[in-house]
Amino acid sequence: MIYREAGRFKTSYASDQAIFPIVQDRVFVRAAVVAAFVVPPLVAGDYWLQAILIPFLIYALAAIGLNLLTGYAGQLSLGTGGFMAVGAYSAFKLTTAFPRLSIIAVFLLSGLAAAAIGLLFGIPSLRIKGFYLAVATLAAQFFLIWLFNKVAWFTNYASSGTITAPDRTVLGVTVTGPNATAAARYVMALAFVTVFALVAKNLVRGRIGRSWMAIRDRDIAAEIIGVRPLRTKLLAFGISSFYCGVAGAELVFLYLGSAETLAFDINQSFLVLFMVIIGGLGSVLGSFLGAAFIILLPIFLTRLPHSLGLIMSVALQKQIELMIFGGLILFFLIVEPHGLARLWQIGKEKLRLWPFPH
Amino acid sequence: MTLRAVLVGILALTVVAGPSVARVQAAGEIFIPLLVYRTGPYAPNGIPIANGASDYFTLVNERDGGINTVKIAFEECEDQYDTKQGVECYERLKAKNPVLVNPYSTGITYQLIPKAPVDKIVVHSMGYGMTATADGRWFPWVFNFPMTYWSQASAFVKYVAQQEGGMDKLKGKKIAHIFHNSPYGKEANPTLEDLARRHAFELTLLAVDHPGQEQKATWLQIRRLNPDWIYISGWGVMNQVAVKEAGSIGVKMDRVVGNWWTGTETDVIPAGDAAKGYKSMAFTAPGAEFKVHQDIFKHVYDKGKGAYGNDRAKVGEVLYNRMVVNAMLNVEAIRTAMTKYGNKPLTGEQVRWGFENLNITDKRLEELGMKGMMRPLRVTCENHEGNGLAFVQQWDGKKWNVVSDWIEPIRDVVRPKLEAEAVAEAKKLNYTMRDCAKEK
Numbered sequence: 001m002i003y004r005e006a007g008r009f010k011t012s013y014a015s016d017q018a019i020f021p022i023v024q025d026r027v028f029v030r031a032a033v034v035a036a037f038v039v040p041p042l043v044a045g046d047y048w049l050q051a052i053l054i055p056f057l058i059y060a061l062a063a064i065g066l067n068l069l070t071g072y073a074g075q076l077s078l079g080t081g082g083f084m085a086v087g088a089y090s091a092f093k094l095t096t097a098f099p100r101l102s103i104i105a106v107f108l109l110s111g112l113a114a115a116a117i118g119l120l121f122g123i124p125s126l127r128i129k130g131f132y133l134a135v136a137t138l139a140a141q142f143f144l145i146w147l148f149n150k151v152a153w154f155t156n157y158a159s160s161g162t163i164t165a166p167d168r169t170v171l172g173v174t175v176t177g178p179n180a181t182a183a184a185r186y187v188m189a190l191a192f193v194t195v196f197a198l199v200a201k202n203l204v205r206g207r208i209g210r211s212w213m214a215i216r217d218r219d220i221a222a223e224i225i226g227v228r229p230l231r232t233k234l235l236a237f238g239i240s241s242f243y244c245g246v247a248g249a250e251l252v253f254l255y256l257g258s259a260e261t262l263a264f265d266i267n268q269s270f271l272v273l274f275m276v277i278i279g280g281l282g283s284v285l286g287s288f289l290g291a292a293f294i295i296l297l298p299i300f301l302t303r304l305p306h307s308l309g310l311i312m313s314v315a316l317q318k319q320i321e322l323m324i325f326g327g328l329i330l331f332f333l334i335v336e337p338h339g340l341a342r343l344w345q346i347g348k349e350k351l352r353l354w355p356f357p358h
Numbered sequence: 359m360t361l362r363a364v365l366v367g368i369l370a371l372t373v374v375a376g377p378s379v380a381r382v383q384a385a386g387e388i389f390i391p392l393l394v395y396r397t398g399p400y401a402p403n404g405i406p407i408a409n410g411a412s413d414y415f416t417l418v419n420e421r422d423g424g425i426n427t428v429k430i431a432f433e434e435c436e437d438q439y440d441t442k443q444g445v446e447c448y449e450r451l452k453a454k455n456p457v458l459v460n461p462y463s464t465g466i467t468y469q470l471i472p473k474a475p476v477d478k479i480v481v482h483s484m485g486y487g488m489t490a491t492a493d494g495r496w497f498p499w500v501f502n503f504p505m506t507y508w509s510q511a512s513a514f515v516k517y518v519a520q521q522e523g524g525m526d527k528l529k530g531k532k533i534a535h536i537f538h539n540s541p542y543g544k545e546a547n548p549t550l551e552d553l554a555r556r557h558a559f560e561l562t563l564l565a566v567d568h569p570g571q572e573q574k575a576t577w578l579q580i581r582r583l584n585p586d587w588i589y590i591s592g593w594g595v596m597n598q599v600a601v602k603e604a605g606s607i608g609v610k611m612d613r614v615v616g617n618w619w620t621g622t623e624t625d626v627i628p629a630g631d632a633a634k635g636y637k638s639m640a641f642t643a644p645g646a647e648f649k650v651h652q653d654i655f656k657h658v659y660d661k662g663k664g665a666y667g668n669d670r671a672k673v674g675e676v677l678y679n680r681m682v683v684n685a686m687l688n689v690e691a692i693r694t695a696m697t698k699y700g701n702k703p704l705t706g707e708q709v710r711w712g713f714e715n716l717n718i719t720d721k722r723l724e725e726l727g728m729k730g731m732m733r734p735l736r737v738t739c740e741n742h743e744g745n746g747l748a749f750v751q752q753w754d755g756k757k758w759n760v761v762s763d764w765i766e767p768i769r770d771v772v773r774p775k776l777e778a779e780a781v782a783e784a785k786k787l788n789y790t791m792r793d794c795a796k797e798k
Contacts, residue, residue: 051449055442146567149539159548159779160488160541162468164786178472178787256441258468260541262568263441299446302436314436315396322397 003351019201036190041183049182050255056295057189058250063275063287064193064200065243070273071281072204073236074216075125079118079137081268082144083241084248086114088259089154091249092163096156103168103176107192107249114245115238117144122237126230141269149261164258176253185254192250196243201284203239212236213282244272278332280339289340293332298325387424387431388692388703390415391451391459393466398438399569400594402624403677407462408434409665410681413654413673416665418689420657425692426701439594441465448473457709458482458688464542472787474499478706480713482691484684485510485618485641489545492743493780494714495791501713503687504641504735504746507545508776509767510617511589513748514639515553516765517615518587528557534585536576536592536600539565543591546617548779549772550589556771570596577603590616597625605632612637615750622676626753634755639748642683642732644758646674649727650682676751676758683732690726691716714739714797733764739794743776 003024010016020026040053062084069075091110094101121140128136148154155161167177174180175188203209211232214222223229252259271294279290301321305312312320336343350357392411395404415430424430433454435447444466448459458480461467467487474481481487481500489508491500505513518533519525535550537543547563554561562583564576570592580588588609590600597620604614612635616625621638629636651674658664659673666672695704695712704712716737723729735744747764784791 045453047449047453051446149565149567158782159544160468161544162541164468164472166786167788178476256445256469257472259441260465260468262465262540265568313396314394314434315401318397318436318438 003348003354005352017205019205033194036194037187041187046182049186052296052299054182054186054189054255056291057186057193058247058255059272059275059295060288060291061189061193061196061250062244062247062272063279063291064197064284065240065247066272067276067279067282067284067287068200068204068212068243069236069240070276071283071286072209072216073212073233073240075122075233075236076130076134077137077237077240078134078266078269078273079121079140079144080244080272081264081266082121082141083114083118083244084251084268085144085148085261085264086117086241087111087245087248088252088264089148089163090114090245091253092165093154093156095166095168099166103170103253106168107246107253110249111242111246114248115242118237118241118244119234122234122241125233125237138266141266145261145264160260162258162260163252165253165256168253178257189250189254192246196246197284197288200243204282204284208232208235216282274329278329278339280341283339283341285344286339286341289344293340297328301325386703387429389451389454389456390430390432390688391448391454391456392432392434393437393444393447393459393461393463394434395437395439395463396434397436398440400439403594403619403622404439404462406622406672406675406677407681409672410678411460411685412665413658413678414682414685414689416658416663417650417654420661420663421653425689426696428696428701428703430689437463437466439463441469445469452477452479457692457704457706458713460484460684460688461487464540468541471497471500478710480691480706480710482684482688482713484680484687486542488783489776490779490783492741493777494739494742495794496780496784496789497742498714498792499710501737501742503716503737503742503744504733505748505767506743506772506776507591507617508549508772509743509746509769510639510748511546511549512553512768512772513765514589514615514617515550515557515559516768517750517762519557520762520765522586525557528559531559531587532562532583532585533559533587533589534562534564534580534583535589536564536566536573536580537590538570538592538596539567542593546589546591548775552771552775553768566592566596566600568596569594571599573599573603577607580604580609581607586613588614590614590620592616592620592625597622598628601626601633601636602629604636605629611635612752615639618680618748621751621753621758623758631755633753636753637750637761638753638758640676640680640751640758640760641746641748642676642680643730643749643760644674644676644679644751648729648731650686650731651727653727654682679731683728686726686728687716687718687735690718690722713737714742716744739797 005022020029040049062080066080069077087110090113091106094109095106121137124136125133155163165176167174167179173184175184211227214227215229215232219229256263275290275294278293280286298321301324302317305317394408395401396408415432418425419429433451435451437444437447444463456479459470460482461470464486467483470481471488471491483502485505487502489506491497492502492506519528550561564579566573566576592600614636616638618639618641621640626633626636654673659670691712692709694716695708698711699708714737718735720734733747735746737744747766749760749764750762751758752761
């Protein structure tokens with residue numbers, strides 16, 4: 001009733017090609033973004049910002065990155081953790097070598113470094129496909145982590161082998177390091193994810209995204225109609241790694257504060273892949289939903305028995321959490337194999353017809 | 359349709375109801391958060407640690423009615439030894455105004471070191487964490503007494519020298535260090551390298567990648583190298599595998615020495631008889647024969663409040679005892695602070711003063727029923743490591759026995775290195791050095 005486009009006519013190409021062709025969507029999304037910038041820093045406490053919202057935004061960014069590669073271009077990758085590590089370590093090296101360089105530039109440059117490494121490890125994708133490619137990208141994961149662990153130069157010869165985020169400011173506000181407030185770090189993470197989600201959305205609607213999807217759906221047919229597999233696949237690897245690299249830099253600078261290579265181990269790659277699969281392959285919104293599911297649900301489940309007034313040991317609580325979480329993943333994959341994004345879409349279609357579905 | 363509705367409902371609930379934080383703290387209590395890992399890959403180590411803390415704090419509440427009548431409130435949070443979950447736990451429990459935290463994980467300790475002065479919560483990383491934080495002039499909020507990894511490594515070298523017949527006998531000896539390839543495992547390396555140069559022994563560093571289930575290549579190298587002594591810095595499953603491998607290639611077990619996280623019951627029992635003779639460093643004595651254990655049985659277990667329930671045999675295990683000592687040091691630091699600030703719930707800042715002025719004498723240990731379980735300890739503003747000593751314990755197939763005297767670390771080598779490292783680490787955080795002469 002309230003959510004319907006009947007009677008609205010698109011009179012220009014611009015309105016026809018808008019990201020959100022429906023006015024209600026446009027208004028809703030804009031309001032949501034504004035609210036996201038304004039409300040949490042004013043209302044939410046340190047716990048909400050630091051332990052829940054910041055990791056959610058960072059992993060959402062990584063999930064968008066992997067979604068471009070796996071969801072849109074169809075190249076399965078298990079190297080996400082490695083590419084995130086490249087971003088984190090290059091950000092650390094850059095900002096310690098050039099302390100005056102703006103931290104935003106540092107993040108972007110470390111994204112570029114990750115993109116370069118991603119391109120390199122994307123080369124085998126021309127010959128290897130599917131699960132075999134996943135194994136090849138696994139090599140990137142293990143090699144990169146080994147490299148950062150082995151070569152002390154990456155950690156500036158710190159005897160502990162950890163990298164620590166120093167204090168850096170944007171427009172006079174400290175946004176990284178221990179003295180940055182959670183609100184400042186949150187706004188920084190949100191700004192990055194907003195801009196990059198917008199960029200991703202436009203990428204996948206345009207020529208590049210279409211060529212990715214052509215390669216994904218049938219690579220030989222795509223080649224016949226003139227899509228160059230080499231360029232397209234490498235571009236997907238490069239851009240995806242750029243996103244992951246920025247997310248990795250944020251992980252250390254905005255969330256953890258200091259990290260060792262273990263923070264980027266193979267589990268990270270799986271985690272981000274699960275976000276993409278559960279959220280919905282080939283959907284930017286799905287990346288957000290998947291990140292929310294994987295990051296928020298365990299925390300919620302851990303706290304559930306307590307808020308229901310059940311007294312149980314923390315160990316039992318954790319085990320129950322793992323069982324329910326695993327069960328829910330299976331459940332969602334069975335009832336909606338296309339992920340949470342598809343669920344959202346179905347809901348929207350239902351809403352369009354409401355209250356007269358027939 | 360209904361199914362979908364349920365799904366949407368679950369999701370909505372997740373987002374809305376999930377992490378609502380309840381701010382509950384009874385008035386008149388001191389809150390201590392416990393980051394525990396009773397599940398996950400490191401649970402065999404995490405359970406005795408968690409139970410030791412729970413039992414000792416319960417003991418103080420039950421026997422003495424709290425610390426000078428101020429009750430201790432404590433709450434566990436499960437982090438599975440995972441840094442991110444640990445940070446989530448810390449942030450969640452921070453709402454309850456804790457005065458101190460024992461992270462029991464190197465990763466989480468590194469996270470909390472920069473936060474400590476901002477949140478005003480003391481970090482006590484007892485015998486782990488970052489060695490450089492022992493310089494209290496740079497790191498006022500972090501304490502790692504009674505000893506650091508560097509002191510431990512030097513005590514190990516000293517023990518080897520004692521066994522070989524003097525420091526001069528170290529010359530030409532081959533020592534291998536097998537370490538967990540992480541900040542924790544690497545900690546001892548700079549000290550060992552330095553001592554190798556000074557005393558001309560041959561040091562080989564062998565890294566084992568996390569989690570350490572695969573060590574065949576490492577032990578093949580050991581076989582080829584045939585070292586006189588082997589030092590292991592491991593944790594969790596890596597220890598069990600290392601002890602098993604050492605047994606299977608037939609090295610002399612009494613020349614394999616673990617650091618104090620590589621010498622627990624869970625590390626040696628899986629290897630069976632092959633583990634007999636294996637040694638490790640320690641700074642707290644094993645066993646349940648101390649008076650404090652009788653107190654724990656009487657005031658905690660007899661009332662049915664023991665963390666192990668009816669399984670009393672596990673009380674007195676290596677890590678259990680270590681955590682009991684850790685909890686005792688926490689309590690005594692708070693008690694010290696109360697001498698200055700009065701018997702009431704204290705702030706983190708006041709408790710920090712207590713940590714810095716902690717002085718555990720032999721007499722006090724006797725009163726606490728812990729004589730012989732640890733050494734007297736004195737902490738100062740400059741020295742957050744205290745004056746701790748280590749000893750060597752040996753596995754006889756059934757239990758751990760103390761087999762050496764207390765060993766003094768080579769402090770004149772360790773301390774200058776430590777101070778230089780503290781400057782480097784503090785510079786990363788933009789800290790300034792405080793003047794301890796002005797502190798009172």
